[in-house]
Amino acid sequence: MPVAAEYPLAPDSTVARFALPAPLPPGDSLVVDLAWEARLSAIPRRQGRSGRHYDFAQWYPKVAVYDADGWEAHALRLQGELYGEFGTFDVTLDLRADQVIGATGVPLEGDPGWTRARAAQARGRKRVRFVAEHVHHFAWAVDPEYVHEEGRYGGVPIHVLYRPEERGTWGGGLALASAIRAMAWLDTIFGAYPYPQVTLLRRIEGGGTEFPMLVMLGDAGESLIFHELGHLYTYGILANNEWKEGWLDEGFTTFQTGWNFRRRGMGVPLASTQQLVLNLDLDGWSQPVVLPAEEYSEQQVYQRMVYTKGQLILEMLRYVLGEETFRRGLREYYARGQLRHVTSDDLRRAMEDVSGQDLRWFFDQWLKRVPRVDYRLAGLNRRREADGGWLTRVVVERRGDGLMPVDIAVGDDDTTLVVRAPGVAARETVEVRTDRRPRRIELDPARQTMDWNYLNNGRGGGRVEHRLGWSGSEPARRDRLVVNWMPLAWYNDAGGVSVGFQSRRNYMGRFARDVVQLTWSTGLEGGGPHPVGWYVALRNPTWLHAPRRTVGLETWALEGRGGARASLVWDKSPHLSFGRRSTIGVELAWMGVTRGTFLSADRWDRAGTVEVTGRAAHLWKEDDRSWAVRIAATGGVVGKGDRRPYVRGGAEVVRRRQAGAFELRARGYVAGYAADGDVPRQRRIFAAGADPYETFLNPLLRSRGAPLARGDVHYQAPGGGGVRALRADLAGRWIAAANVEVSGTVFRRPARRAFGAVSVAAFADAAVGDSAAVGGS
Secondary structure (H helix, E strand, O other): OOOOEEOOOOOOOOOOEEOOOOOOOOOOOOOOOOOOOOOOOOOOEOEEEEOOEEEEOOOOOOOEOEEOOEEOOOOOOOOOOOOEOOEEEEEEEEEEOOOEEEEOOEEEEOOOOOOHHHHHHOOOEEEEEEEEEEEOOOOEEEEOOOEEEEEEEOOEEEEEEEOHHHHHHHOOOHHHHHHHHHHHHHHHHOOOOOOOOEEEEEOOOOOEEEEOOEEEEOOOOHHHHHHHHHHHHEOOOEEEOHHHHHHHOHHHHHHHHHHHHHHOOOOOOHHHHHHHHHHHHHOOOOOOOOOOHHHOOOHHHHHHHHHHHHHHHHHHHHHHHOHHHHHHHHHHHHHHHOOEEEOHHHHHHHHHHHHOOOOHHHHHHHHHOOOOEOEEEEEEEEEEOOOOOEEEEEEEEEOOOOOOOEEEEEEOOOOEEEEEEOOOOOEEEEEEEEOOOOOEEEEOOOOOOOEOOHHHOEEOOOOEEEEEOOHHHOOOOOOOEEEEEEEEEEEEOOOEEEEEEEEEEEEOOOEEEEEEEEEEEOOOOOOOOOOEEEEEEEEOOHHHOOOOEEEEEEEEEEOOEEEEEEEEEEEOOOOOOOOOEEEEEEEEEEEEEOOHHHOOOOOOOOOOEEEEEEEEEEEEEEOOEEEEEEEEEEEEEEOOOOOOEEEEEEEEEEEEEEEOOEEEEEEEEEEEEEEOOOOOHHHOEEOOOOOOOOOOOOOOOOOOOOOOOOOOOOOOOOOOOOOOOOOOOOEEOEEEEEEEEEEEEEEEOOOOOOOOEEEEEEEEEEEEEOOOOEOOO
């Protein structure tokens, strides 16, 4: 009896419902015949077509799973796969005779075209029958140009299909060898592969997608092969509901790939992976790992939670249980769950039964919440005992809401003893006995607990990386403080040659971004003591952390000027990876003049200021174009004589667009100040470029006779009115300016550090401004 389809979600939804003519009694069955059409898209997304290459995935009406939660009818979305029921698929394909086929299942009738000579000579059409048992999806692809290679892991055939032009990366057994290594590894951690074959084939789009017995790949990189073949186990054999608990397959296979690669001295260090997730945790972007896929705020957050944090959860579970117990738990989970639907609770119960531990705290914390782990070494006492040994009492303080057992390393350069604290109490004391006085005590020495602040984890040397070099090369490390040392030298007419050093440090690239700079002017005019200059900046100390907030404290005494500044900046962007980027900020700054010798008379008066400034910036970027808007408003007091107040403000709009090899840039700028009388020259509105406060930290522009501030040097510091034909000292009460620029790269050599690219540009600037604008001379 014909039954019409109903679409409960939307008329174009991927979910259809059919009402039976009569209810189906318990234990009864029925046969359903469905007629449908499937048309592959020219823009591939899992499925697709290009010429005579066809990738068939999610191409037929798939019966939804009925489980403890009822019918799991869920629309196909960007995140996750359709959740299907296990069954036997008996599929006959009617094709052009020269097509070469890769598919779920095994060919029982007809020629799949794997013998190249026979396929190339075929004419007309053919019918090929594939059968797959105990699978929840059937996928296939065809291409008349496919080259077929075959190998075996144990008794399981492995088929590789690729196009002739990719023989260099796929052929000659390259992809096959990677697949055999992957299957051998998966066998050791899970158990025997139950299906009769494995197929890897080249698909149209990049990346990869998994199906039972079959993976479609955009390339033959070993990491991608390990990841996708891992899905034959986690998704194919252990069939989780991916749109509800995607971490059970995507996180699992990311974990097993990283685990194998690190054992072989390859892949991404675990600390780098942790930092990707911690940045999202600390900025408030993270969401629980177990969440319906469509409830994630955006695709980037979904990827990081399901793939990356899912991987890290399994890394931490291995740490909690120990490697041997964790391996036994994996094999138990596989033995119980293979060829059936599984959940996170199934994994938990298998691990609990093998380990004898209650792991509900672990799974609830890491899957359903976004905890922050932070343990601090809060106290330390070392005492020599009567027998000559040493008793060390370590006080561990839990500062975050996340719980993890904490390893404590106690030792010296030769031997280290590791003990474990439960990590549950807010404060706990652990006693350790050693033969010698321990020199180093460190919490979580293997960096396994996702503790976000390792700066408070140790005594006696900690992990600090010192580097010598250009500050632009300063790296960010997850597990240590990086200190970059750089010698300094510059010249100006007032101070002669200045020499010194700069120390820049950071933790994770975002915390403790501190700068200390000491300099000495060797040739000060007019005799007298040679002044020592200094600049100190403290940015984002860990103890002042708040999501998406930057804190800065600076103070300086440089070349006749002293001052201090405190600033707060908040990131107000509504999305992590797309849309508008927005920041707002406020700062309080004092700049005073202590020695007029260094001042350029055309840009500076001998007067100080105190200012409060508010700022806002918005950036919209889409494909090859972007808009940027920046606004600033300042209220200040001149700290000389009668302490005159003034207000100052400006707005800038920048439009960029890429057109082939050229970039077009248009800028509009308006700014002005108002005061009862005048303001110091350094606070006027400069027509040609940035004002002296904006360039103050650049020693090549800061003082009289600096290399780029000389009258015979034509250098434009970006900013201000940006009118490049005007004198650098031209400044007044207000200006409205427009700048247009077209630039293009003549050649580019990315491998070279110096002169890696050469570009040419043409520009035009125009402005109207204060008729009383004057220079200093």
